[in-house]
Amino acid sequence: MTSTPRAVAPRAQGATVWLTGLPSAGKTTIARLLGERLKAQGHRVEVLDGDEIRRFLSAGLGFSRADRNTNVQRIGLVSEVLARNGVLSVVPVIAPYADSREAVRRRHEKSGTPYLEVHVATPVEVCSERDVKGLYARQAAGELAGLTGVDDPYEVPENPSLVLPTQQQSPQESADAVYALLAERGLV
């Protein structure tokens, strides 16, 4: 006797939302606000916090070009797997190199998984004023070298899905703009 396959609920559509930008640009703040809103609506959401990933998945990696690339590819893999399985995965990670970001985009394209690149485009002068973690001050004092946007490269995204000038917005306005993009793409 053959059994009838059990009906299962259709899986929600996932996506990766990658928030790229300089330290203190606002990536983490926007990711958290967006994540809270999406969760409150019942979506399956993960915020892949860069600092936490560097403590575990990317433990031991530094900030050389090669290490940043390894870090970004690992996060890209995890995010694509989550997104392919119906999770809205929000990724507040600097990802300073265009070729690294492109590799992540291609990984998503290969599996037909939506991928949105959001440039949190806060000018370096504003970021160094905010200096949430004191990195800009440490760089200026000669205690840290290779800070993204100061003495290490940040390759500005050429064709992002969205640009956020956070120096002209409240955190909530920035998060709402990302939400609006998801809505426009039919992902929420």
Ligand SMILES: Nc1ncnc2c1ncn2[C@@H]1O[C@H](COP(=O)(O)OS(=O)(=O)O)[C@@H](OP(=O)(O)O)[C@H]1O
């Ligand atoms: N040299 C240097 N350059 C940039 N950032 C530095 C550096 N040293 C430490 N940090 C802190 O590490 C966080 C960046 O980690 P990411 O994983 O987002 O960076 S990367 O994509 O691998 O380049 C970054 O977090 P955010 O400030 O939230 O961006 C910094 O707090």
Ligand SMILES: Nc1ncnc2c1ncn2[C@@H]1O[C@H](COP(=O)(O)OP(=O)(O)O)[C@@H](O)[C@H]1O
């Ligand atoms: N429109 C905005 N979007 C995000 N953060 C903002 C905005 N305006 C001001 N901020 C402030 O800038 C800081 C950004 O810090 P954070 O989110 O940790 O940056 P990053 O994760 O990019 O290093 C926070 O103190 C936040 O309140």
